[in-house]
Amino acid sequence: QQQVKQSPQSLIVQKGGISIINCAYENTAFDYFPWYQQFPGKGPALLIAIRPDVSEKKEGRFTISFNKSAKQFSLHIMDSQPGDSATYFCAASKGTYKYIFGTGTRLKVLA
């Protein structure tokens, strides 16, 4: 029940395309859902986050869609760029600092 399942494991997208990464959870007590972006040799960095009281949050080209009833949330990267090539992690927490991370999606955007 503590798991966060992330898919796909890897993703290749053409420049200008839409990248979509999905996460699913079981624990309905989770109340905070951040996405982290990690470049090779670097630590993860917070990209965008959402709480379950909204269904969508957009920041620039990055959008989180949240489906509370399905217990799923996804990251959409619009107009994907080669500079977006990185590993993306979703995470969830329930009222505390302790994040449960997904296994990551390696995104490659072709020029």
Place this chain on the structure above:
Amino acid sequence: GAGVSQSPSNKVTEKGKDVELRCDPISGHTALYWYRQSLGQGLEFLIYFQGNSAPDKSGLPSDRFSAERTGGSVSTLTIQRTQQEDSAVYLCASSSVGARGDTQYFGPGTRLTVL
């Protein structure tokens, strides 16, 4: 300002040896976290420090793992009698207060290889 720093960046050791990994959090951050990132896996929570409170050690995989935080700042993660399965990237993060939604800022990690 300076971000979270970790040292060493890479550590190669022999099975059975002890290792110490260091983390310098962002100045003023009271919360500090250690995670382990194994190949093809997500980040696994290890331990959490918040101010002077007792640390949350619930993620430490065995009693060979320990961590301390001196003076509410620098932290050291110690792995005793290392095993090959300990090979991973060890990430440290800090946040201002350690509450839900409080952004965790990660260091670059220490890549540990146990031969």
